Amino acid sequence: MAAVSTVFRNATVFDGHAYLGVVGDVVVDGGRVVAVGADAAPAGAAVVDVAGGLLLPGFTDAHVHPVQGGLERLACDLSALPVDRTAYLAHVREYAAAHPGLEWVQGGGWAMAAFPGGLPTAAELDAVVADRPVALVNRDHHGMWANSRALALAGITADTADPAHGRIERDAHGAPSGVLHEGAMDLLGHVLPAADDAQLRAGLLEGQRHLHSLGVTSWQDAIVGSYSGMRDPGPTYARAAADGDLTGTVVGALWWERDRGIEQVADLVAKRADWSRGRFAATAVKIMQDGVAENGTAALVEPYLDRCGHVTGNSGISFVDPARLPSYVGGLDAAGFQVHFHGLGDRGVREALDALEGTDPARRHQVAHLQLVHPDDVPRFGRLGVAANIQALWACHDEQMTELTIPFLGPERAGRQYPFADLHAAGARLVAGSDWPVSTPDPLAAIHTAVHRTSYGEPGPAGTEPFLPKQALAIEVAFAAYTSGSAWVNHRDDAGTVAPGAVADLVVLDRDPFRSPDEIGAARVRSTWVDGVCVFEA
DSSP: OOOOEEEEEEEEEOOOOSSSEEEEEEEEETTTEEEEEEEOOOOOOOOEOOOTTTTEOEEEEEOHHHHHHHHHTTTTOTTTTTTTTHHHHHHHHHHHHHTTTOOOOOEEOOOOGGSSOOOOOOHHHHHHSSOOOEEEEEEEEEEEEOOOOHHHHHHHHHHHOOOTTTEEEETTOOOOOEEEEEGGGGGTTTTTTOOHHHHHHHHHHHHHHHHTTTTTTEEEEEEEOOOOTTTOOOOHHHHHHHTOOOSEEEEEEEEOTTOTTTTTTHHHHHHHHHOBBTTTEEEEEEOOOOOOOGOOOOOSOOOOOOOOOOOOOOOOOOEEEEEEEEHHHHHHHHHTTTEEEESHHHHHHHHHHHHHHOOGGGGOOOEEEEEOGGGGGTTTOOOOOOEEEEEEEEEEEHHHHHHHHHHHOOOOHHTBBBBBHHHHHOOOOEEEOOOHHHHHOOHHHHHHHHHHHSOOSHHHHHSSSSGGGGGGGOOOHHHIIIIIIIIHTTOOTTTSSOOOTBOEEEEEEOOOTTTOOOGGGOOOOEEEEEEEEEEEEE
């Protein structure tokens, strides 16, 4: 990309840390911001009129899966549909009919809340696609919905044991009923067709295009490894970076294989050396320590309740042995990796923090999701220098929260979910991501929820009843998390700000959300700039 001189005229600016208001002209030259509030524009510079809008740093998504998201957009994509069983099944039927040559029907994006108990069945898929196997990953990518033909091809029967890190949903007779949770998804792995090189490349480019359209200029891919039926996208990133097709600046979090130990650090070091080039740096490692609350796999300090409020024998899953975790993290830290944890339940978060004790804060380690953080652990983020990676869009009263989470946590735990304000007040550095394709990658939708604890434009309680409003963030704090905060966690100290010398990764919005904070979620991206070059224009 060839950078050009550009003047952003009549600019109202959020600089990555603070709202500056109207500053006049912002000048970009040679891929960098050279002046904020300039009196004169360079001769021959292109002019972009920001009047009525807002100029701010490009968003950095600190936890996202763009290749998976892009592939799903190109396949049987249910994510944009209403959370409704009938709508899902109709779309699957229509997609299968429109693609008669596909050996398998694959895709994803369904929400558990659309089905009784969060559990669709193989029989429902059989009714709409009887001639081919179907496998659809759910919205949070912690479960797979399969039809009977897919289960039969994989040899999954009543006699198939649950794997160590997963669960097969079963009917009253013990036969598989159609949903495979967590590690049980791997039982389809030997028959499920994996995307080939061309498809992975197309998925990456579609994911990148979509992110740029939403103002995202940089990201951390939170699983660079083989997961959920997808091949490792690391070589795809490396080739795209070498060819110049990667326009976002990307940190890849290499996948920590749960069934291996410290010996894999050497393999990860080799991948870092082989794949890091240009705009791609394979400098982080992802450890998924637990699952998700809605299917009972998030690791909790105290057990889940049943729907009647009785204590169960289930406290979730620690995917990596917490006794061995500190040695693994110590090895990664010594090898120069940032460790990026999935920690959703309060025990999962605690196990991650325990493992990070004594590590080098300069690595900028992070724990993502943070649905439940035990009050004793909230101040540890600031003390340890561990970033709190928030997925703000989830902090609302949607059906998944109301039907599949709150009843199984009980009032005390349900009342301390997504404690963003507490973490911030205790000195945690907040960074932000979407976890797309789990949820929309639109940063403005997430920021709206972070500020209001409602989901913009959604009907019912999700859009009208603030969820634990004491945990809402100030608007500057929320925007900072998605700009300077996430740039920081990606070790981009010259990005995430609008200041002289900063990388000219910028976004122009069609309005100024600081003037109308009730309408943050209504704002749209006019243009997105990487190194001073426009990569998206509405």
